[in-house]
Amino acid sequence: MYDVVIVGAGPVGLFLACELGLAGCSVQVLEMEPEPDSRWQAQPLDKRGLFGFSTGAFYRRGLLDALRETSAGMTGHGAPVVAGADGTSGPPAVGHFAGVMLDPAKVDLAALPYRLPSPAPDSLMIRLPEVEALLAERAVKLGVEIQRGAPVDAVVQHDEHVVVSAGADAVEARWVVGCDGGRSAVRRLAGIEFTGTEPEFTGYVMVATLAGPEKLHPGMHATPTGLYLRMGVDGALGMMDFDGGAFDRSRQPTRDHLQTVLRRVSGTDVTLTDVQQVSTFTDRAKQATTYRKGRILLAGDAAHIHSPLGGQGLNTGIGDAMNLGWKLAATVRGHAPDGLLDTYDEERRPVGAQVLDWSRAQVAVMRPDRGTWAARGVFRDLLETRDGTTYVFEKMSGSSMRYDLGDAHPLVGRNAPDFLLEDGTSLGKLMRDGLGVVLDFTAERRLAGPAAAWRDRVRYAAGTPVDGLGLEAVLVRPDGTVAWAQGGDAGAGFEEAASRWFGRPTA
Numbered sequence: 001m002y003d004v005v006i007v008g009a010g011p012v013g014l015f016l017a018c019e020l021g022l023a024g025c026s027v028q029v030l031e032m033e034p035e036p037d038s039r040w041q042a043q044p045l046d047k048r049g050l051f052g053f054s055t056g057a058f059y060r061r062g063l064l065d066a067l068r069e070t071s072a073g074m075t076g077h078g079a080p081v082v083a084g085a086d087g088t089s090g091p092p093a094v095g096h097f098a099g100v101m102l103d104p105a106k107v108d109l110a111a112l113p114y115r116l117p118s119p120a121p122d123s124l125m126i127r128l129p130e131v132e133a134l135l136a137e138r139a140v141k142l143g144v145e146i147q148r149g150a151p152v153d154a155v156v157q158h159d160e161h162v163v164v165s166a167g168a169d170a171v172e173a174r175w176v177v178g179c180d181g182g183r184s185a186v187r188r189l190a191g192i193e194f195t196g197t198e199p200e201f202t203g204y205v206m207v208a209t210l211a212g213p214e215k216l217h218p219g220m221h222a223t224p225t226g227l228y229l230r231m232g233v234d235g236a237l238g239m240m241d242f243d244g245g246a247f248d249r250s251r252q253p254t255r256d257h258l259q260t261v262l263r264r265v266s267g268t269d270v271t272l273t274d275v276q277q278v279s280t281f282t283d284r285a286k287q288a289t290t291y292r293k294g295r296i297l298l299a300g301d302a303a304h305i306h307s308p309l310g311g312q313g314l315n316t317g318i319g320d321a322m323n324l325g326w327k328l329a330a331t332v333r334g335h336a337p338d339g340l341l342d343t344y345d346e347e348r349r350p351v352g353a354q355v356l357d358w359s360r361a362q363v364a365v366m367r368p369d370r371g372t373w374a375a376r377g378v379f380r381d382l383l384e385t386r387d388g389t390t391y392v393f394e395k396m397s398g399s400s401m402r403y404d405l406g407d408a409h410p411l412v413g414r415n416a417p418d419f420l421l422e423d424g425t426s427l428g429k430l431m432r433d434g435l436g437v438v439l440d441f442t443a444e445r446r447l448a449g450p451a452a453a454w455r456d457r458v459r460y461a462a463g464t465p466v467d468g469l470g471l472e473a474v475l476v477r478p479d480g481t482v483a484w485a486q487g488g489d490a491g492a493g494f495e496e497a498a499s500r501w502f503g504r505p506t507a
């Protein structure tokens with residue numbers, strides 16, 4: 001019997017597999033596609049933008065250099081965007097809100113609380129198949145078994161285990177995680193509801209040849225009838241058509257259909273002479289009503305779907321995997337404090353709900369009617385201010401995200417800044433083995449004694465910080481969330497916080 005079976009070898013399933021493998025769990029991943037690349041069309045439709053929270057997750061597991069390599073060689077719209085916090089490469093990419101392109105130079109980084117320099121860029125454009133290959137290779141090195149050509153069609157839960165079947169083959173596990181995408185079979189088989197809002201538009205991404213390409217301006221353009229995007233990559237186009245999401249994803253759009261839509265949303269008489277690749281999506285926004293039912297959990301698109309506006313889906317899924325991995329591992333290994341696994345749903349479902357609303361808000365100011373178009377002008381003026389641009393950056397990058405872990409200190413519940421000690425030790429590097437970390441900045445090393453009681457679960461490091469943000473000590477969970485922080489009187493409350501997240505101290 002495996003500790004955990006993960007259904008789906010997409011980026012979220014593979015990231016989670018690495019987290020569990022790192023923690024010493026026995027893991028099998030079941031993936032329906034027979035070959036790693038079989039669900040991918042060729043570039044450029046395979047690009048995804050990662051924000052600082054996600055690049056930080058790769059950095060914290062020692063994968064940042066490899067991640068950067070997955071973006072190497074990309075050009076035009078897909079050029080690697082490496083920017084921001086490391087201070088070496090200019091302002092962060094902020095992208096757009098509802099098709100309103102925002103000027104990165106207007107992001108007021110100084111206004112963002114608890115921000116420290118980090119090698120992890122604020123944004124990075126990656127190729128998904130390459131990231132999946134990177135994660136699959138690491139997972140296998142960590143002992144994870146990946147079974148391809150295994151479409152899961154039954155999941156039966158018992159008191160102490162779950163039986164997962166793919167055709168005639170069945171496997172037993174103590175826990176099952178559905179990372180099987182928006183149409184999740186695991187979610188359906190577990191009887192978990194998926195509720196939300198129906199689509200207003202059909203989106204298209206395609207590689208096509210145009211007669212008279214100059215009729216379409218490069219870049220992203222919201223129009224009174226929809227949106228079009230002419231990417232800097234040869235022939236890559238995107239568009240959004242407010243058809244009520246009527247175009248059926250199971251149909252392959254014809255050249256004629258695509259040309260009609262492109263003409264409508266661009267307001268031009270542009271001609272498509274050839275379409276080499278096309279893929280469609282909608283703004284259907286739905287979320288699982290629970291991320292856990294007994295021994296079955298959901299993560300990534302299996303738990304939440306929404307339009308790709310703002311590029312949040314993968315970022316949110318990686319956040320799920322980071323949050324769930326160490327909690328599930330602690331549960332498997334028997335040292336999780338009571339209720340730890342339930343905090344996965346408590347923390348991540350509100351984040352998913354916010355992401356769905358962020359996507360809905362963008363659609364709401366793009367509807368092709370006169371009133372919306374007027375309101376959109378007001379929005380645009382506000383978004384283009386320094387405060388407006390910074391607000392969008394904060395939301396998209398996840399830097400304003402905070403789990404509700406109580407108000408003991410304003411940093412608690414936030415993603416930890418990359419504290420650097422004067423001897424060159426950084427928090428990010430201390431997190432590579434997936435343990436928690438306590439950083440003790442006090443001259444007397446006041447936490448050395450208390451922290452020793454959790455030494456098998458929490459790494460202790462002490463030193464003078466380059467910038468300690470006024471803190472004397474901080475306790476960071478394996479997912480990078482600050483669990484406890486103390487500005488004065490370091491030590492008070494540490495044991496309580498350590499027990500809350502890491503369980504009983506070792507005798």
Ligand SMILES: Cc1cc2nc3c(=O)[nH]c(=O)nc-3n(C[C@H](O)[C@H](O)[C@H](O)COP(=O)(O)OP(=O)(O)OC[C@H]3O[C@@H](n4cnc5c(N)ncnc54)[C@H](O)[C@@H]3O)c2cc1C
Pocket residue numbers: 007008009010011012013030031032033039047048049050150151152153179180181182184185186205281299300301302308310311312313314315316317
């Ligand atoms: C056009 C477009 C652009 C996007 N851009 C961005 C972006 O810039 N940034 C961003 O963060 N997000 C973006 N997204 C969203 C992002 O791609 C998804 O959120 C992400 O891929 C979800 O990962 P996942 O692992 O949860 O699911 P998936 O990638 O869907 O993987 C699910 C896996 O499960 C497998 N599977 C399904 N059913 C079964 C079964 N029954 N048995 C076994 N295996 C099964 C599938 O074959 C697949 O391998 C974009 C999406 C689109 C459509």
